[in-house]
Structures are given as structure tokens and as C-alpha cells.
Amino acid sequence: MYPILSGLLVGALFGFALQRGRFCMNSAFRDIILGRDFTLFKAVSVAILAEMIGFSILAMTGVITLAPKPLMWGANLAGGLVFGIGMVLAGGCASGITYRAGEGMMGAVFAILGFGLAAMTTATGVLKPVMDFLQKNTKIMTADNKPLTLANIFGLDLKIVMLVLAIIIIVIWVVLALRNRSAEQSFGEKPKSLGEAVFKKGWNWLSTGIVIGLIGILSFPLSAAAGRNYPLGITGGWTNIFQSLIKWQSMVESQVKITALNWEGAEVAGIVLGALIAALIAGEFAIRAPEPKILLQTFIGGLFMGFGATVSSGCNIGHILSGVPQLSLGSILGGVSIVLGGWIMAYFLFIRPMNA
């Protein structure tokens, strides 16, 4: 019971923050080339920096053991590119489609269907050999069989490098920000109270990044206590949920137990719930559906994402939000590939037609 409640709670907090903060990594990276808008990218960066510090301190005090994912360069690259392409088609990254389902958006629901289907097929179905081939043949570990990180390639202690690097980046950022000070304009009416600012209005990028970073920091020890030594994730969660729901799987392979809901599955369910609650309170919930052509597009995007994330062993959350702070080379490559795949797809889908 504990893993379910703990995962659900963390997921609900995460989903609430994702919805309030409009935290979508697909938009964060695409906005850079589509509108030269860095707002969401800054929110993502703040979350990563906060986690670098938080994970480092938790590791130094022995609360957690860091768990960067290994480098499987072929799988990270191929999976990331396919994921990036998929997320632009789907109109959202893995966390994006999850929280937007809670807002009532049918495009996101269709994307999730594609995501779960492809993830299951890749993790345990007919596409598994593709994943195994890529992962096994391009895996590179350290001499003592540890995952490669920005720290150990220089022979340095991971938790110290995480902390020092984060502090250096933050100092540089603050100095630059103070020098280029310009009034950031907000539109609409100003919130009249703290309650309204939290529940009724969208959050600004700094608050969003900090809150999400804190939730990420919280997730690591809680998930570890439930037997899953890693911070926030999405892909494994949807795979788990779909596998738990599809009981026919156990009938076909009668020796295999029906998959039980685990921490990550509960977390993902919690995200939908938290986003739903946030949207309802803010009056932003509504069942919204785009035209059928777009629903097909988001479904296909979901398929790409489910395949890509399973092959790469991480999605935008598993790699960019949870892996990059731990300086995992596999997550850095996975993350960069996702961004590149997204930019390529965004160029063909939006930028070229706009300038035609």
C-alpha cells in the first residue's frame, strides 16, 4: 500500500505544479526556435539546478544513493530523436500529455493511448529485440562498471561536482540577469491574494522551476523507499499502468503474474489527478477535442514517444528532469537528442509552412 500512496501523493503534487506552471518541456524547447521565447526553458533550467543542489545534499547526508542511468549511446540517440519527433506531433512531452489529460484535453488522451501501446510493445512485445539490440550493443560503462557521468569521466566525485557546477551556473545566471535587467511584462489582472496567485493564475517561471525542483528532490528518497531508486519518471509509470490494466496479458502468458501497480505507476496516476484538481480549482478544466485529423496525429506522436522513451530508457522527465541533474552522460545525450528531434520536427511542421 505504501508505494501506491507515496507515489500518488508525489504525482499529485507534481501534476498540480505542472498544470499551474504550464510546465511543458515540448514547449520549452520548441518555443526557443518558434518564437525565441525562453520562458519555459528558464523554468526547466531552474528545476534542474535546484535538483542538482538538492540531490547532492541528500547524497552527502546519506539520505539517498545517486543513480545516474548508464550511457547506451545508440539507444539514447535513436530513442531520443524518435521521442523528440513524437512529442512535437503529439503537442506535448511525456509529462505534458499526462498533465493535459487531467485538464480534459482529448488530444493528450489520444497521445497517451499511443504512448502506452508503443511502450508496452517495446518493453515486452514484438519491438523488444530492437530495444535490446540498441541498448546492449552501445552500452559504455566506466572501468569499474559504473554509469558514465560528467564527474567520473574526470575522476571526480559526482555529488561534489553536481553541487559546485550548479552554484557556478546560478552565480553566472544571476550576474547576467542583474546586468540585463528589463521589466518582464505580464498580462491580465494582477492576483489579489496569495491564494489567487497559487490557485487561479498561472505561475511565473522562477516559482514553477523551484517548486518542480523541490518535488523532484522529494521524489528521490520517497521512491527509493518504495524500492525504485530514482527521482521522477513518466514512461515506466504509463507502461506499468497499461500493463496492470490489460489483464489478458496474464492469460496469454499464464506463468506471468498480472503486473501490480508500482510507485511510478501510482505517480503517473497522481499527476493526472493533481492536474485535474488544479484545473478544476482554477476553472481551467474542460473536455476539449481537436479535429479527428489532429487526434490521429497526436496518437501517432504518442506511438513515437512510447517507442523512443522505452528504447532510450528515459523520456523528458526520466532523462532531462531526473537524469541531467545527476550528470549522467546517457541522460545528457538522451536529453539533447530529444531536443534535436523536436527541433527537426518543429521546423518541418511549423516553421517552414509559416515562412512559405
Added chain:
Amino acid sequence: MSEITPTKTIDERGKICPYPDVDTMTTLKKMKKGEILEVLIDYPLSVERIPRSAQKNGHKVLKVEHMDGPNHSILIEVLGLK
């Protein structure tokens, strides 16, 4: 409702991200200086992002009006200074 009469209205409700943003920018580019575009939208991220990018492109955001539920109306005056 609004006292400002828009020259053109585009209804982006139900559309997935980033189509509302892309449609808005494309439509603004085709409009004349002084004209007013009204964007009807129900996607929170775009409600906040469209005014940002409109302003970045030199246009003037006249109003962001909350209608019912998640629906908003954004009024943009085409200036196109940039």
C-alpha cells in the same frame, strides 16, 4: 463584452499547442497596421504565451479577457514595429 471591435477574429478553441500560437502569428503577419485581431482560446499556456510573443513582434496587446471556463479572448493591435 468588449467595447473594442476586432477587425478579425480567429477561433483557436479546441486546438492543440502550438497551433493557436502559430495561427496567431501567421494571421498577424497578414494584417495591416492599426487593425485589431481577436484570438479566442481555451489553452492556458497559449493564453499567457500569445501576448508575450505578440509584444515581442512589436504588436500591442490591448486586452486579455477571461470569458467562461478556460475560454479567453485576446485582443491584439497590429503595429509590427519589429
